[in-house]
Amino acid sequence: MEDSDIIELYWQRDQSAIAETSEKYxxxxxxxxxxxxxxxxxxxxxxxxxxxxxxxxxxxxxxxxFRAWLGRITRNLSLDRWKQSRAExxxxxxxxxxxxxxxxxxxxxxxxxxxxxxxxxxxxxxxFLRTLPQELRIMFLRRYWYGEDLADIAVKLGCGQGxxxxxxxxxRKALRAYLEKEGVSL
Amino acid sequence: xxxxxxxxxLGLVDEDLIEEAASPAVRQRKFxxxxxxxxxxxxxxVCGFSLTWLVTGGFQGMGSSAPGxxxxxxxxxxxxxxxxxxxxxxxxxGPVFPLTLAEENSGLPAKRTTTWDFAPGTYQDGTPRQWGAxxxxxxxxxxxxxxxxxxxxxxxxxxxxxxxxxQRPTVTVDGEEAEGPLYAGAYAGGxxxxxxxxxxxxxxxxxxxWMDYKALLDDGSYLNEALGDGLxxxxxxxxxxxxxxxxxxxxxxxxxxxxxxxxxxxxTVLTYGFNGASWDEDxxxxxxxxxxxxxxxxxxxxxxxxxxxxxxxDYALDGYENGGCEKEIxxxxxxxxxxxxxxxxxxxxxxxxxxxxxxxxxxGMDTDEVAAVPDALFRRAVNELMxxxxxxxxxxxxxxxxxxxxDDIVSEAMSMDRVLYxxxxxxxxxxxxxxxxxxxxxxxSFDFGCSGxxxxxxQGYDFVTQLGSNLDFTGQRAALANADNIQIQRQNFxxxxxxxxxxxxxxxxxxxxxxxxxxxx
Numbered sequence: 268m269e270d271s272d273i274i275e276l277y278w279q280r281d282q283s284a285i286a287e288t289s290e291k292y293x294x295x296x297x298x299x300x301x302x303x304x305x306x307x308x309x310x311x312x313x314x315x316x317x318x319x320x321x322x323x324x325x326x327x328x329x330x331x332x333f334r335a336w337l338g339r340i341t342r343n344l345s346l347d348r349w350k351q352s353r354a355e356x357x358x359x360x361x362x363x364x365x366x367x368x369x370x371x372x373x374x375x376x377x378x379x380x381x382x383x384x385x386x387x388x389x390x391x392x393x394x395f396l397r398t399l400p401q402e403l404r405i406m407f408l409r410r411y412w413y414g415e416d417l418a419d420i421a422v423k424l425g426c427g428q429g430x431x432x433x434x435x436x437x438x439r440k441a442l443r444a445y446l447e448k449e450g451v452s453l
Numbered sequence: 454x455x456x457x458x459x460x461x462x463l464g465l466v467d468e469d470l471i472e473e474a475a476s477p478a479v480r481q482r483k484f485x486x487x488x489x490x491x492x493x494x495x496x497x498x499v500c501g502f503s504l505t506w507l508v509t510g511g512f513q514g515m516g517s518s519a520p521g522x523x524x525x526x527x528x529x530x531x532x533x534x535x536x537x538x539x540x541x542x543x544x545x546x547g548p549v550f551p552l553t554l555a556e557e558n559s560g561l562p563a564k565r566t567t568t569w570d571f572a573p574g575t576y577q578d579g580t581p582r583q584w585g586a587x588x589x590x591x592x593x594x595x596x597x598x599x600x601x602x603x604x605x606x607x608x609x610x611x612x613x614x615x616x617x618x619x620q621r622p623t624v625t626v627d628g629e630e631a632e633g634p635l636y637a638g639a640y641a642g643g644x645x646x647x648x649x650x651x652x653x654x655x656x657x658x659x660x661x662x663w664m665d666y667k668a669l670l671d672d673g674s675y676l677n678e679a680l681g682d683g684l685x686x687x688x689x690x691x692x693x694x695x696x697x698x699x700x701x702x703x704x705x706x707x708x709x710x711x712x713x714x715x716x717x718x719x720x721t722v723l724t725y726g727f728n729g730a731s732w733d734e735d736x737x738x739x740x741x742x743x744x745x746x747x748x749x750x751x752x753x754x755x756x757x758x759x760x761x762x763x764x765x766x767d768y769a770l771d772g773y774e775n776g777g778c779e780k781e782i783x784x785x786x787x788x789x790x791x792x793x794x795x796x797x798x799x800x801x802x803x804x805x806x807x808x809x810x811x812x813x814x815x816x817g818m819d820t821d822e823v824a825a826v827p828d829a830l831f832r833r834a835v836n837e838l839m840x841x842x843x844x845x846x847x848x849x850x851x852x853x854x855x856x857x858x859x860d861d862i863v864s865e866a867m868s869m870d871r872v873l874y875x876x877x878x879x880x881x882x883x884x885x886x887x888x889x890x891x892x893x894x895x896x897x898s899f900d901f902g903c904s905g906x907x908x909x910x911x912q913g914y915d916f917v918t919q920l921g922s923n924l925d926f927t928g929q930r931a932a933l934a935n936a937d938n939i940q941i942q943r944q945n946f947x948x949x950x951x952x953x954x955x956x957x958x959x960x961x962x963x964x965x966x967x968x969x970x971x972x973x974x
Contacts, residue, residue, distance in 0.1 A: 295475075332468035332477065337466045346460060347713035362669070369463075373455045390466030391581075396470055396656050402652060408474035411463050427654070427849035429842060433645040434652050453455040453462075 270333035284325075285318045287314055292334060296341045296446030303345035305361050309352065313344045321346070342412070365375035365414060372440045373453050374446040395445045399438065406431055407438045454502045474919060498519040500941045512778055539915065540908055545610025548915035548965070549895065550670075551922040552592050555605035555680065561881070563594045563924045568897075569968070572935035583899055583938055583972035586914060590622075591890040594924070596881035605633075605677070608875045609640070609921060611666070614834070615868040618825035622893035624877050626804075633877035634678060634717050638679040638871045639837045641669055642651050644851045654851040659870045663915050666730030670872065670921035679874060681832035684840055686796040691764045695726075695756040697788040700745035706775040709785050710742035713757070713768035720763045723844060723857040725803055727757035730856060731774050742778055745785060755806060759859070791821035797836075800859070804832045806861050826867070911942060916966040918921070918959060931966065934954040943969040 268287050276284035296317055300310035309374075317340045330336035349362045396404045402424065407424065409415045410431075417435075421428045446453075549567060570587040596602050612620035614637070624631050632672060642665070644654035660666055669675050689806040692709075700707035708729075715722065715737045726728070729742040743756055758765075771778075772785020808823060842851045843862050852914070854861060881887045897912030918929055931946050932957040942949060945968050959966065 285619050332472060335468040335471040336554070338471065338475075342464050343461065346457065350457075362667060365942070369456040369459050371664075372459060384941070385462045386465055388462045390467075392471060393467040394462065396466060400650075400652070401473070404470065405474045406464070408463075408470060410473065411460065412471060421848075425848070426652075426848070427842075429643045429849060429851060430654055431650055432643045433654065433658055436643075437645070437650065437657070440824060 274325060274329060274333060277322065278329075285322060288318060288321065288337070289314075292295055292337055295334065296337055296414075297412055299341045299413055300345045301341070302416070303349050303362050305363075306352070309348050310345070313341055313348055316344050317341045322393070333349075342414075345414075354379065361414075368412060368435070368439060372383070372441055372442045372446065373452055383451060388446075388453070389442075390452060391449055392442070399441075405435050405437055406434050407442075410435055475621070486641040488890075493673040502964075511641040515909070516950065539945075540898075540911065540913055540969060541661055542908065542911075542913050543900045543904060543906070544797060544898060545659065546896045546913070546915070547660065547666060548663045548753045548873075549588055549590060550611075550666075550872070550917055550921060551893070551926070552889065552924060553607050553609070553676070553922040554924060555876070557923060561594050561596060561604070561924065562927045563592050564711070564907050564930075565593075565926060566591045566915065566930045566932065568932040568934055570934040571939050573938055573972075581930045581938075583867055584912070586895050587892065588895045589892050590888060591888065592924075593886055593888050594879070595886040596883055597881050601883050602881045604879055604881065606637070606877050606878075606879050606889055609670075609676075609872050609877070610772045610893060611660075612873055613864070613868050614826045614831050615822070617873070619894060620945075621825065621873075622870070622875055622891040624875060624892075625888075626877065626879055627888050631877045633875065635827055635830060636679045636871040636874040636876060637827075637834055638669075638836060638874070639834070639841055641871045642869070643667070644842070644853060655853050657853070657865070657869070663917055663920075663967075666872070666917070669718055673921070675872065676874065679872070680701055686800065686836055686838040686839065686845070687808075688761055688796045690794055690796050690799060691760040692792040692794050693758040694792060695743070695787045696790065697760075697786070699780060699784065700746045700772065701782065701784040704774055704782065707745045707782065708773040708776050708778060708782070709745050709787055710740050710743050710771050710773060710778050711768050711789070712738065712740040712895045713765045715765055716740045716763060720765065721761040721844065722765070723759040723761070723859050724757065725759070725863075726754045727758075727842065727858075727883065729778065731778065738829075740778065744774070744776060744778060745772075745787075748783075756858075757803075759796070759798070761796070767827050767836055786838045794825045800835050800839075803830065803863050804828070807867070822839055831867065834869075835863055836873070838866045838869070839860050854933070863916055891970045910971055912970050912972075914970070916968070918961050918964060919964070920964060926961055929959040929961055930956060930958055939970040940973060941968065941970050943967070 268291065273284055273287045273291065276287060281448055293314065295415070296314045297310055300313040301307075304310050304313065317337060321337060328336075346362075346388050355361075396407065399407070406424065409420045415423075417428045417431045420431045423429070454896060457792060464753040480858070520540075551565065552563070554561070561654060568589045568591075571583070572587065573583045574585070576582045590608075592606075594604075594606075607625065608622060610620060612624055619636070624633070642657060642659040645656050645658040646653045647655040662671070695709070695711075698709070700709070710729075717734065717737050720743070724741055725744045727741045730736060736755075739892045741758060770787065770789070772782050774780040775780050805828075808826065808828065838854075838861055839845045844857045845852045846854075875891070879887055879889060895914065896911065897914055899912055900906040900908040902909055916931065919926065931948075933948055933950075936950055936955060939950075941950060945963070946959070946968055948954055948968070
């Protein structure tokens with residue numbers, strides 16, 4: 268079923284919208300949640316919560332890129348769930364590693380930064396990503412948007428893990444320099 | 454936490470970018486030439502069109518090339534691990550790691566006290582030198598069970614075979630010197646490009662922060678592999694040995710070349726002791742060459758072509774004026790002997806040769822340094838590198854090793870950074886305790902003197918509280934000794950030399966501590 272048709276089902280308040288969403292994007296969403304949480308139960312719950320959020324959001328929303336839109340919800344829910352799990356000391360450490368890597372992108376404070384809204388910073392990061400070769404851009408997003416393992420990224424891109432690791436390292440450094448140049452504060 | 458916000462912000466990047474990354478097309482390697490020849494190893498060699506390489510000593514990676522950022526001084530109360538807690542140095546010495554046990558779930562609590570002794574050493578001429586620190590890492594392990602326990606204590610330390618003589622800790626158990634076997638993990642770093650941002654892997658990229666070691670050790674697989682059996686490379690190979698070299702005396706760089714054509718899907722060629730190579734990936738034509746060691750019957754280094762898979766045939770031997778292999782000359786000759794061996798036997802030969810006759814001058818290793826290298830571990834590391842990043846690594850083969858030069862594999866297995874483990878067996882009576890003390894000299898992390906970095910002269914010392922350890926630490930303390938000749942520039946330990954605070958209790962929730970000092974003028 269086309270995304271527009273699924274969205275139309277939501278607008279009609281037809282509960283088969285959730286089944287269609289699950290059939291088409293359930294695996295995609297589960298992978299995102301799993302990459303963050305590393306827990307089958309928690310990942311399942313986050314995906315189910317995604318469907319609930321979607322049901323509540325459409326209407327009035329009519330997302331143009333449905334898959335990415337769903338993925339964002341799952342990703343945010345997963346991060347929230349991970350924080351909760353960590354507070355209860357039952358979370359895996361995959362996310363710790365991810366955030367540890369992202370720490371290297373955080374610009375150092377210089378006192379002249381702008382307190383930008385998330386969307387403005389995301390716009391800057393999008394612009395930065397567009398300056399990268401496609402392969403580096405995909406590696407970066409598969410790691411930090413989809414939360415994927417280096418090994419999985421290497422398989423998907425048909426290259427070695429070492430290359431993925433070194434490429435990500437360079438991109439993190441470049442992003443940090445870029446954000447500092449743009450005077451971004453996080 | 455800022456990284457968390459960044460993670461959320463990344464969620465808002467443009468949707469077309471997210472879609473682009475969602476289903477990337479798998480990129481095929483352009484020139485897959487080798488097939489799987491053993492159960493353990495897949496051989497891949499990627500060739501450029503009519504490429505020629507000449508031995509230049511290789512690229513020398515040296516970790517991060519840019520001075521890092523700092524977050525200022527003072528005690529860090531945030532227990533979130535971050536690589537930005539201290540300076541990112543150009544040369545990173547690695548942290549002091551905690552002791553662990555080979556046995557899982559031992560349930561043994563332990564207390565730890567780590568001391569950095571900054572008593573100055575001396576240069577060769579006897580003048581004082583404030584460089585590095587003598588580290589004493591002391592553990593009191595308590596047996597709270599009702600039965601005696603014998604455990605294997607494993608003490609990790611960052612180092613290389615090349616520097617093992619100065620890096621290897623000594624160990625005492627209840628004051629008595631103890632000895633045990635050494636284990637070595639695989640190469641701890643990765644690879645990076647050669648200055649052109651093309652995603653290539655020509656250069657070594659050593660770990661440059663404690664986070665790199667965290668990624669390496671966190672899940673325990675690195676240690677398990679270090680303790681496991683080594684790889685067996687018993688693939689049959691044809692070895693062509695080159696001896697009896699002759700060349701006209703009036704050429705400074707007379708060159709012997711061997712040329713042949715192979716089916717690149719069926720044959721892999723590795724070399725040792727050769728200086729140049731040319732090949733054409735369209736036809737499978739190969740040419741390997743070396744400078745003729747004039748008047749020498751047998752070079753101190755063997756000159757070998759190692760052929761895996763279908764053997765080469767109909768090779769031509771030609772002499773050239775120089776390594777460019779353009780102008781042929783007469784009078785260049787050699788004897789080529791074909792041997793049938795296994796790859797392991799070849800690598801045995803090369804490693805033995807390297808340790809006996811080569812390491813002493815190439816890397817300036819003296820006799821004691823060479824003697825400190827455990828032959829079996831070095832040999833094992835060569836196999837590991839062959840399979841992890843070398844010519845047997847398939848798609849993981851680093852560009853650096855794509856050409857199949859075993860010279861690089863053998864020499865770099867010697868000098869690469871890795872985590873080594875000193876093992877000692879310890880008996881702890883029921884209800885009793887034992888003191889295990891490791892002492893070692895620890896080189897600092899530093900920026901190169903010629904770099905112009907503001908951190909030149911700064912010495913960094915990293916420490917991790919729990920990384921890779923299965924001990925249940927009930928307390929950790931850190932101490933400084935003979936600190937009269939240093940100034941603390943940055944730290945998160947809480948030392949205060951002016952107030953005489955040279956011993957502090959550590960927070961086990963903080964994964965990483967750092968200390969950065971400068972010697973007094």
